[in-house]
Amino acid sequence: MKFLIDNWYLVLAALVSGGMLLWGSAGRGRSGGVGSAEAVRLINREKGVVIDVCEPNEFAEGHVVGARNLPLAALSTSSEGHKQLPSNKALPLVVVCQSGARAARAAGILQKAGYEKAVVLQGGLKAWREAGLPVEKSNA
Numbered sequence: 725m726k727f728l729i730d731n732w733y734l735v736l737a738a739l740v741s742g743g744m745l746l747w748g749s750a751g752r753g754r755s756g757g758v759g760s761a762e763a764v765r766l767i768n769r770e771k772g773v774v775i776d777v778c779e780p781n782e783f784a785e786g787h788v789v790g791a792r793n794l795p796l797a798a799l800s801t802s803s804e805g806h807k808q809l810p811s812n813k814a815l816p817l818v819v820v821c822q823s824g825a826r827a828a829r830a831a832g833i834l835q836k837a838g839y840e841k842a843v844v845l846q847g848g849l850k851a852w853r854e855a856g857l858p859v860e861k862s863n864a
Contacts, residue, residue, distance in 0.1 A: 757828075757846040760855035763818045766843070772816035775809070775842075777830040778849075784862040788820055788852055796826045800833055809839070816841040824848040 728735055758766065766772035767790075774791035776783055783793040794808050809817075817839050819827040827844045834842035845852060853859055 757824070757844040758818070759846055760852055760857055763843075763845050763852075764857065766816040766818055770816050772818050772841075773810050774818045774820060775830070775834075776820045776849075777826050778821050782822060786849065786853075786859045786861050788818075788849065789858045789860045791820060794830075796821075796830050799830055806837070809834075809837075813838045814841065815839075816843065818843060818845055820845045820849055820852070822848050823850060 763772070763774075767774065774788045776787045776791040776793050777796040777799060778787070778793070779795050780793060783791075787793070792808050799806075817831075817834055819831045819834065819842055821827040821830075824844055824847055827848060831842045831844045847854070849859070
C-alpha cells in the first residue's frame with residue numbers, strides 16, 4: 725500500500741495508458757475494419773472472400789488478386805448484385821474500395837443482408853498496395 729501512495733503518479737500513468745488502449749480497441753471494434761495482415765489471414769485461413777465495391781473502370785485499373793467486383797450502386801439497388809455474393813453467409817467478406825469510404829457503406833449493407841462477418845479493409849486498396857500485397861489488373 726505504501727508503494728501505491730508513494731508512487732501515485734505511476735499508478736495514474738498506468739491507468740491512463742490502459743484506458744487509452746481500451747478506448748482504441750473499442751473504436752476499432754465498432755468500425756469493423758481490419759488491416760491488411762488481418763485481411764490476408766481471413767482470406768487464407770477462413771476462406772474469406774474479397775468484395776471490391778469500386779466502379780468497373782477502377783476495378784480494371786487494379787484490385788486485390790481474386791477479388792469479386794460488385795459496385796456499391798449495384799449492391800445497394802439490385803438483387804442482381806447479390807448473386808455475386810457467396811451463398812454461405814458465415815464466410816468472412818473483406819470489403820475493399822480505393823480508400824475505404826465506399827467499403828464502409830457496403831459493409832453496413834452486407835451486414836444488414838445477413839453477412840455478419842463483413843469487414844472493411846482499413847485504408848482500402850491504397851493500404852493493400854503500401855503493404856506490398858499483390859494487385860492485379862483486368863483485361864478491358
